[in-house]
Amino acid sequence: MNDNHKKAFGIWPRPAWRTAPLNGWTAVVSLGCLVLSMLAGAASAQVQPASYHFRQPSSGAPIALGPQVLSADEQAYLAALPEIRVAVGVPPPSPYQTVSSDGEIGGIHSEMLMYLTRAFGLKVRPVVVPNWGDALNAVRRRDADLIMTVGVTNERMSYLEFTLGVTPWPGALFARTAAAPLPLEHARFAIERDYMAIDFVRRQYPEASIQTVENTGEALAAVAAGRADYYLGALFEAMDWWSRPGVQGVEVRQMLNYGTGYYHFGVRKDWARLALILNKGISALREAPLPQWQASAPALPAKVALAPPLQLSASEQALLVGHPTWRMGAVRGLSLLNDINARGIHTGIAAEYAEQVARRLGVGLQVIPYDSVASMLDGLRRGEIDLVPFLTRTPAREKEFAFSRPYVEMPYLLVSATDGPYYWDLNSLRGHRLALAEQHPLREVLARSYPDIRIVDMPDGAAAMDAVARGEADAAVEVKLFANLRINSDSGNRLRAVAAVNALPAQFHFAASPRSEAMIPIIDRVLAEIPPTDHERMLRRWIAVDLDPPFPWRRHLPVISVAVVALLSVLALTLWWMRRLSREVDQRRASEAQLQAIGSNIPCVAFQYVIDEHGKLLSTYFSAGSQAFLGVSLEEGKTVLQNLAPYMSAEDAKAAAAAGRHAVRSGQPFSFAAAYQVPGREARWLCCQAVRTAIAGGRAHWTGYVVDVTAERNLQVRLTEEAQRRNLMLASASHELRAPAHTASLALQSLQTERTPEARSRALAVAQDAMHTLTQLLGDVLDAAQMHHGELRIKPQVFALQPWLQQLADAARQWAERKRLGFELVVEPGLPHLVMMDPLRMRQVAMNLLSNAVKYTDRGSIRLEASTRAGRTGERALVLTIVDSGRGIAPEQLEKVFTPFAGADPQGVVPEGSSGLGLSICRHLAALMQGEVSLRSELGQGTAAEFELPLRLVAAGAEEPLAKGVLVCDDDDVSRLLMSQMLAAHGFDVEEARDGHEALERLRRGGIGLLVTDLRMAGMDGSELVQAIADLQQPGVARPRIVVCSGDAQVEDVGPLAFDAFLTKPVMMSVLLDTLAAIGFGRAAASSAEVERSPK
Missing domain, CATH: 3.40.190.10 (Periplasmic binding protein-like II)
Incomplete structure (x- = not known):
C-alpha cells in the first residue's frame, strides 16, 4: 500500500458524518474507504428473501438537509407524490447497491437515497427484479419510478430524467494477469448488458468486438478464461468480484481518466421535477465527507491512483443543480x-x-x-x-x-x-x-x-x-x-x-x-x-x-499518355493480324449460333422459299423446332401449308392452294388462316403470312412465318357470344322494364282525374305495385351484371329469424290480398331465434320466389313453410317452401326457367311475362350461401319452390341498455327529412344532423342510442365520424349503435371501422327496421307488416 492509500484507508471510529468541510481529494479517498469496506459483506445470497426493505442509516445526515431548502411549491409537489417505487436489479452493482440474504438493501447509493427521503419526507419502496436490464425496463414501463446507479445515454433520456451525478465511478481497464498488451482498437471486450460502457467502446474503438454478459463477474471470468481480452468498467464494482471463484487471474491494467464519470439517479420522465428537487440534496451530499468505517480496507494496487474531484463554488454547484442535463x-x-x-x-x-x-x-x-x-x-x-x-x-x-x-x-x-x-x-x-x-x-x-x-x-x-x-x-x-x-x-x-x-x-x-x-x-x-x-x-x-x-x-498525364500509346501501338500491330481472322471466324460462328437460338425459341415457324419465274418451288428453309411447334415433320420441296394440307378440311386446303397461286402471280403479300388437327391432338388455328423479295435471274424469295392463333380465335368466338348475350339481355331487360314503367306512369296520370279517395288509393296502390316490380327488375339486372363479373358478395350478420319470416310473410300477404288470394305462414316449432346468415340475400331469394307464386297464381292460395332438416352435408339446414295453386310448369321445362331471359324463348317454355332472370339470380345467390333452389310442378297443379341453405346458429345475448334517441346524419336534406319522418312514424325519438361535425357535437351531449349516417358527406364524412365516435368511447359506457348507409360504396370499402350494420341506398324501411332489431336496438310497437316499403 502506497502512502496515499495509507492516508485514505485507516481504522476509523464508528460511522459519523463530520460537518467540517473537507477538500475534494479527501472526499474521493473517503469514498474508496466506504467502497472497499463494503466489499467484504456484499456477497449475494442464494436464498430468495420473503420481502425487501432499505437499510436505514444509523446516523443523521452529513449536512443540514430538510424541507427548509425547498420552496413552498416544491414541498407541495413532494407532499402530493405517491410512494416512490425504486427498481433494484439482482445481483446489484455492489458496492453502490447491495442486497443481503434477509432482503435488506444497502450500499452507497441506497444510503444516500435514505438520507434524501428522510430529509424531504419521501416514501420509497423497493421493486426487485432479476437483473439490471429488467430494472431499466421496469422504469421504462412505469412499473417503477426511480432507479439508482445508472449512467446517462441518449436512448435512456427518452424515458428517464437524470439527476446530477451522485458518486464518481473510476473507470478502469482489466486484463489477464501478465498477459501481453493488445491494441484496444481491435481487442475483444466483455461488458455487462445494457451498461453504458458498450456505447463508450463503440464510440472510442469502433472496430473492436464486444461480448455482452449478464453481470460484472461473468465479464471478469471471460477475461480470466481468455474468451475476452479486456473488461472496461467501474473499478469498485470489479474489485467486489476479485475474491470470488472463477475471476482470479485478473488485474487492473490501467486507469482510464477519460473513461471516468458519475453514476446518477434516474427518475421516470414525467416526474422530471422530482429530479430537480433531488439535485439540491445530491449536490450537498456528494461534496460532504463520507463515513469513516471501523475495519481497515483492503489495499488497492500500487499503480491505481484516483483522480481528485473538481472543486466547485456555490454558484457553480447551483448551476449544475439547475442544469443536470x-x-x-x-x-x-x-x-x-x-x-x-x-x-x-x-x-x-x-x-x-x-x-x-x-x-x-x-x-x-x-x-x-x-x-x-x-x-x-x-x-x-x-x-x-x-x-x-x-x-x-x-x-x-x-x-x-x-x-x-x-x-x-x-x-x-x-x-x-x-x-x-x-x-x-x-x-x-x-x-x-x-x-x-x-x-x-x-x-x-x-x-x-x-x-x-x-x-x-x-x-x-x-x-x-x-x-x-x-x-x-x-x-x-x-x-x-x-x-x-x-x-x-x-x-x-x-x-x-x-x-x-x-x-x-x-x-x-x-x-x-x-x-x-x-x-x-x-x-x-x-x-x-x-x-x-x-x-x-x-x-x-x-x-x-x-x-x-x-x-x-x-x-504528368501527357508524358504518361505518349509512352502508353507508343507501347500499345507496338503491341496492337503485333496482335492485329493474328486476331483479325480469329475475330471474323468467331463473329460468323456467333451469328450462326444466334440465328439458330432465335429460330429454336421463337413461338412460330419461320420459312423462306425460292421460286422461279414460272412459279416452281426450287428450295425451302424452315426454322429449327418446326416439328415441335406444328406436330408435323415438314418435307423438303413442299411449303408449310402443303405439308399441313392432309390435316385440313378439303375446303381449307383448296383455299390455301388458290391463295398461294394468286400471291405468286400477283406478287402481293400472302396471308391465310385455317384450322388443322393432327390425330391425337386438339384442333389448332394457324395464320401464315409471307412477302416477296426479287432476286437475280427472275427468281424471288418468299419469306414469312406461321403462328398459332388458336387463343385469338377462341377469344373472338367468346366475345361474339358475349356480345350476343349482352344484346339479348338489353333487349329483354328493355322489354321487361317497359311494362311496369308504363303501368306506373298511367297510374300516376290517373291521379289528376280521379276525384274520390278510394279511386286515388287504388291508383296509388297500382303505382306502388308497378314501382316495386320495376325496382325488383332493376335489382335483378344489376345482380345479373355483378354475377357475370363475379362481384356478388355474401355478407353474413346476426339477425332474429322469426321476425324476419313474419316480415317476409306480411309483404307476401299484401301482394296476395291484392289479387284476392289466400296466404298462410307455417313455421315449424322450435325454429332458432338468432342466426348468422345474410338476411338481405335470403330475403331477395325468398321474395323473388313469393313474387313469382303470386304473379302466376290467378286463384286459390299461397303457403310459405319454414322448417329445418338435415342438409346435404349432414348439418342442419333451413328450408323455405313456397307452395301455390297456380298454372304450373311442365316437368320437362323446369330447368329452363332458371335460364336468364328464358322469356325471350320463341317456344314459350316459361310463363308469359317472366324473364327467367330472377330465378337465375336466385339459384346463383343460393349457391353463394352454400344452398340450393329447386322447383316441383305439373301443368295445372301449381308449383312448389324450395329454398334450402345451411343454418348458422348464434347464441342470443342480453341487450345492452341504450339511450332511446335516434340521430339521422345526412348532407342531403331530402334524404334526411324522409328518413327522419319514417323513423318517427314508427315510434322513434328522432333528431337530425347535417354533417359529421354537427352529429359529433350532438353525440357528446348524450341521450343518443342509434346513429344512422351517410358515408359520403362534405366536411367530416361518415368514416371520419365513426372513427371519432370510437376515439371518444369510454370504458363501461355503452356505445350507440351505428348504421352506415351509402349509395356508392360497399362494406369492404369502409375499412376497419366500428359500426354495427351497413346498408346500400336506396334503403327500404322494412330492411332498416329488421336491421335495427338484429343489432339489438328496440323499436316502436308497430309491426313490420305496417311498414310502408318506400325507399329513402
Whole structure:
C-alpha cells in the first residue's frame, strides 16, 4: 500500500458524518474507504428473501438537509407524490447497491437515497427484479419510478430524467494477469448488458468486438478464461468480484481518466421535477465527507491512483443543480469533428471533449442532431440547445455567443483543382470564385478585406470542395483536417491543397448562447484540468497525422499518355493480324449460333422459299423446332401449308392452294388462316403470312412465318357470344322494364282525374305495385351484371329469424290480398331465434320466389313453410317452401326457367311475362350461401319452390341498455327529412344532423342510442365520424349503435371501422327496421307488416 492509500484507508471510529468541510481529494479517498469496506459483506445470497426493505442509516445526515431548502411549491409537489417505487436489479452493482440474504438493501447509493427521503419526507419502496436490464425496463414501463446507479445515454433520456451525478465511478481497464498488451482498437471486450460502457467502446474503438454478459463477474471470468481480452468498467464494482471463484487471474491494467464519470439517479420522465428537487440534496451530499468505517480496507494496487474531484463554488454547484442535463448540438456527416450517425452515436474530437466535460462534472449530455452547422447555430440562437462543442470564434459570433478557451487549433487550407491555376493566398483569388459553406467564419474577413472575391454559396464544406472538383468554383477554404480527408479520398486526384490561409486560424471552442453562458467558466476549468496525455491521445486519434497526397498523375498525364500509346501501338500491330481472322471466324460462328437460338425459341415457324419465274418451288428453309411447334415433320420441296394440307378440311386446303397461286402471280403479300388437327391432338388455328423479295435471274424469295392463333380465335368466338348475350339481355331487360314503367306512369296520370279517395288509393296502390316490380327488375339486372363479373358478395350478420319470416310473410300477404288470394305462414316449432346468415340475400331469394307464386297464381292460395332438416352435408339446414295453386310448369321445362331471359324463348317454355332472370339470380345467390333452389310442378297443379341453405346458429345475448334517441346524419336534406319522418312514424325519438361535425357535437351531449349516417358527406364524412365516435368511447359506457348507409360504396370499402350494420341506398324501411332489431336496438310497437316499403 502506497502512502496515499495509507492516508485514505485507516481504522476509523464508528460511522459519523463530520460537518467540517473537507477538500475534494479527501472526499474521493473517503469514498474508496466506504467502497472497499463494503466489499467484504456484499456477497449475494442464494436464498430468495420473503420481502425487501432499505437499510436505514444509523446516523443523521452529513449536512443540514430538510424541507427548509425547498420552496413552498416544491414541498407541495413532494407532499402530493405517491410512494416512490425504486427498481433494484439482482445481483446489484455492489458496492453502490447491495442486497443481503434477509432482503435488506444497502450500499452507497441506497444510503444516500435514505438520507434524501428522510430529509424531504419521501416514501420509497423497493421493486426487485432479476437483473439490471429488467430494472431499466421496469422504469421504462412505469412499473417503477426511480432507479439508482445508472449512467446517462441518449436512448435512456427518452424515458428517464437524470439527476446530477451522485458518486464518481473510476473507470478502469482489466486484463489477464501478465498477459501481453493488445491494441484496444481491435481487442475483444466483455461488458455487462445494457451498461453504458458498450456505447463508450463503440464510440472510442469502433472496430473492436464486444461480448455482452449478464453481470460484472461473468465479464471478469471471460477475461480470466481468455474468451475476452479486456473488461472496461467501474473499478469498485470489479474489485467486489476479485475474491470470488472463477475471476482470479485478473488485474487492473490501467486507469482510464477519460473513461471516468458519475453514476446518477434516474427518475421516470414525467416526474422530471422530482429530479430537480433531488439535485439540491445530491449536490450537498456528494461534496460532504463520507463515513469513516471501523475495519481497515483492503489495499488497492500500487499503480491505481484516483483522480481528485473538481472543486466547485456555490454558484457553480447551483448551476449544475439547475442544469443536470446539458443539451449539445451535433451535425450529421461532420466526420472526425462533431458527427452523429444514424444509430445516434456522437463521434469526433468535439464529441470526445464534450464527454470529458460531462463526465468530470457529473452532468448528463443530450445530443441533438442537425443537418448542417448553420442549422445547429440557429438552434443555439432559438434555445433548442445549450452548447455547440466545435465552433470557430469570430468578431460577429462573439456578439451572439460566449466562447470557452480553445482546445484544438489547426489552419485553414486553400483547396483548388489539380489541373487549375495555382493560388498562393487570398490576394491571388481576387476576381475568382471561392466556394464557402453557409456561416463560414471566413465570410467576415472576405467582406471586410476581399470584397472582389466572388463567393459561391454552398451548404457545407464537402459540397464546397465538390464544387471545385466539378469546376463550378476556382477554390474552397476548409479546415486542414477536412481538406486532407477530402483530397485523399478523391480517387480521381482532382483536388490539391495549395496554401494555408493565415488570415483566420481555426481555433475551436465550446460556444453557448447568452442564456447558457454561465456554463463557459466551468467548462474552461474542466478543459484546463484535462491531463496533457489525454489531449495528446485525442489529437493523435482524430487529427494527428497529415495525409500526404498520392502521386499527382494528372500533372504528368501527357508524358504518361505518349509512352502508353507508343507501347500499345507496338503491341496492337503485333496482335492485329493474328486476331483479325480469329475475330471474323468467331463473329460468323456467333451469328450462326444466334440465328439458330432465335429460330429454336421463337413461338412460330419461320420459312423462306425460292421460286422461279414460272412459279416452281426450287428450295425451302424452315426454322429449327418446326416439328415441335406444328406436330408435323415438314418435307423438303413442299411449303408449310402443303405439308399441313392432309390435316385440313378439303375446303381449307383448296383455299390455301388458290391463295398461294394468286400471291405468286400477283406478287402481293400472302396471308391465310385455317384450322388443322393432327390425330391425337386438339384442333389448332394457324395464320401464315409471307412477302416477296426479287432476286437475280427472275427468281424471288418468299419469306414469312406461321403462328398459332388458336387463343385469338377462341377469344373472338367468346366475345361474339358475349356480345350476343349482352344484346339479348338489353333487349329483354328493355322489354321487361317497359311494362311496369308504363303501368306506373298511367297510374300516376290517373291521379289528376280521379276525384274520390278510394279511386286515388287504388291508383296509388297500382303505382306502388308497378314501382316495386320495376325496382325488383332493376335489382335483378344489376345482380345479373355483378354475377357475370363475379362481384356478388355474401355478407353474413346476426339477425332474429322469426321476425324476419313474419316480415317476409306480411309483404307476401299484401301482394296476395291484392289479387284476392289466400296466404298462410307455417313455421315449424322450435325454429332458432338468432342466426348468422345474410338476411338481405335470403330475403331477395325468398321474395323473388313469393313474387313469382303470386304473379302466376290467378286463384286459390299461397303457403310459405319454414322448417329445418338435415342438409346435404349432414348439418342442419333451413328450408323455405313456397307452395301455390297456380298454372304450373311442365316437368320437362323446369330447368329452363332458371335460364336468364328464358322469356325471350320463341317456344314459350316459361310463363308469359317472366324473364327467367330472377330465378337465375336466385339459384346463383343460393349457391353463394352454400344452398340450393329447386322447383316441383305439373301443368295445372301449381308449383312448389324450395329454398334450402345451411343454418348458422348464434347464441342470443342480453341487450345492452341504450339511450332511446335516434340521430339521422345526412348532407342531403331530402334524404334526411324522409328518413327522419319514417323513423318517427314508427315510434322513434328522432333528431337530425347535417354533417359529421354537427352529429359529433350532438353525440357528446348524450341521450343518443342509434346513429344512422351517410358515408359520403362534405366536411367530416361518415368514416371520419365513426372513427371519432370510437376515439371518444369510454370504458363501461355503452356505445350507440351505428348504421352506415351509402349509395356508392360497399362494406369492404369502409375499412376497419366500428359500426354495427351497413346498408346500400336506396334503403327500404322494412330492411332498416329488421336491421335495427338484429343489432339489438328496440323499436316502436308497430309491426313490420305496417311498414310502408318506400325507399329513402
